[in-house]
Amino acid sequence: MAVKKPLIAHLSDLHFGNEDKQAAEPLLASLLSDPLPDFIVVTGDLAERAAPQLFRRAQEFLMEALSRFEKRGKDARVLVIPGNHDVGWRKSRAKWDRAFIEWGDGFGGFGTAGQRVVPADVSKIKFPSRWGSRKPSRYEKTSGSLLEWCEYFPEFETAFLKFDSNGLPGLWANYANGNVEPEYMDWMCRALEEYKSLPGFSECRKIALIHHHVHSLPSVEREKSVTLKDKESLMIMRNAGLFWKTMMRLGVQMVLHGHKHYATHAVIRHLVTEADGQAEEREILVLSAGSALSRDTPKEQSQSYYKIKCEAFRYTVQRIRFIERCFRPAEPEIQSRESLRLHLPKEDGVQPWSTPIDLPALESMVLPDSWDIESSHRYEAIRYDARISRDRTYKAQITMTGSCENEFGSDFIRLPFVVIGAPGRKADIACTAIDLSGNSSLETELEFHPSNVDKICFKIKLNQPLKQTDRFNVQIIIAVPKLMFPSNDYDAVGLTRFDHGLGEFSYTLTTEAKLTGLRFFSLRRSGLRQIAGDCQQLNGEWRYWPKLTQGVAELRHGLVAWYSKLV
DSSP states (O other), X not given: OOOOOOEEEEEOOOOXXXXXXXXXXXXXXXHTSSSOOSEEEEESXXXXXXXXXXXXHHHHHHHHHHHHHHHTTOOOEEEEEXXXXXXXXXXXXXXXXXXXXXXXXXXXXXXXXXXXXXXXXXXXXXXXXXXXXXXXXXXXXXXXXXXXXXXXXXXXXXXXXXXXXXXXXXXXXXXXXXXXXXXXXXXXHHHHHHHTTSTTGGGSEEEEEOSSOSSOOTTOOOOTTOOOSXXXXXXXXXXXXXXXXXXXXXXXXEEXXXXXXXXXXXXXXXXXXXXXXXEEEEEEEEEEEOOSSBSOOOTTOOSEEXXXXXXXXXXXXXXEEEETTEEEXXXXXXXXXXXXXXXXXXXXXXXXXXXXXXXXXXXXXXXXXXXXXXXXXXXXXEEEEEEXXXXXXXXXXXXXEEEEOOTTOEEEEEEEEEOTXXXXXXXXXXXXXXXXXXXXXXXXXXXXXXXXXXXXXXXXXXXXXXXXXXXXXXXXXXXXXTOSOSEEEEEEEEOOXXXXXXXXEEEEEEESSOEESOEEEEEETTEEEEEOEEEEEETTEEXXXXXXXXXXXGGBTEEEXXXXXXX
16 A cells, blocks of 8 residues: 655634634635645634534534535545633533534544544543543543544554643633643553554654644733733643653654644654663654634734645645735745654664664665655656675666656656765766666766755756656666775665655665675664565675565665675
């Protein structure tokens, strides 16, 4: 099954009952602009107050969006969670549940962007009988569907964790303050343990949806009607620290929220210690969407929402602002990239190397950025044949077959390559290219990454420009003298740069000298996973290759071939 890259429209604080009516239709038109999102996420305050007629207006608006999507032949899903205005000062979910129960889930969800999957044995997951503090509270849970709290879409390698942050008893003094009850977070941790039994869940991206702030916002001021000494006491969720530390433990990559009608973003980092004692720094991208429709917005901001493009380890966030009666993209885009998690497998309980993998170099090799994303061509097959000679010269012969996907055609193919210290060694790098279809040589041009000194790119100029659907069959040979280290070194190939996917991939490593301790790893979101390999000695040379029983899908995001010694 090919993994899809989800596009998420993140809206918040629609506030029907106090909405800017002139912005409603432009917002629908903007959602329908290309590219169309796969998910529409609304992080609370759909209504100005907890009134059934206002919930109906919010529903009608979102269902109209899905109806227009359907006319365009696009499947999409809406996910909503309640904000403080949706439960009211009494903190009651009753009206919310009655309004959204027809959507099938208490938190609300409508439409489909793909198959949702839940654990088969849900009886192990016990729902708490009461939410709120240990004292009796008006805020109680009224339904218990798993889909109300976690929606997992394997086709998109994405799970949405839905939180209700209105878990505070009391009256108006806590109206804007948020809290996620510890019992709720403990339950979510137990529930996700059951989800781990689902294929691919441990590798999927996890996005948490919540209404209140988990950190301070740049524009936070105290509410004029509230005479509290702490100006930020109403603006940050009461147990924000416990929440985002729990999210780190659960492996959440992104938190989407609303509440203060102020669009901004931040990255939260925290050191997490695993059960085996290993510690690693993790980070979460936190996005505050602002308000999509409310008439109450900060002076320096207008109504807005986000479109979030999710790739393997990378997120591109575009803020869409309401300016001059139209929602338009605002600059600059927010670029965020997940750090690689290298829980390197041990062999017989012993770490296989004394010198760790150079993580920045590995990230350069396997993680793409906007400079080297390939969206103009579809790659049917790539054959990657690497060779290490006795003097440690590295040579790669790469054969690529595919077709042009660009409606305007293309006249070159670009291939990124990483050599540590590349700009200082450009005279040492040799590259030739052949058009196998016409058996003719191709002109190559060396380009250097604008900010990454280790990454270069070979621009292969085609003899004849390709039109859309035209095929190509190109072989590129790259040689770098004395590139490899005699011990504790590796070769790596990234597979996440292909926007249209990759059909087949094969890799071989040939050496004149024998490699000891050679191990193959597939690159996954959770770290490196060892895969079986094989070798053959022929004509005095050694040939190694990974045994891919599931084809390119087994590699997920890339391949790493590590050796302990070249002897």
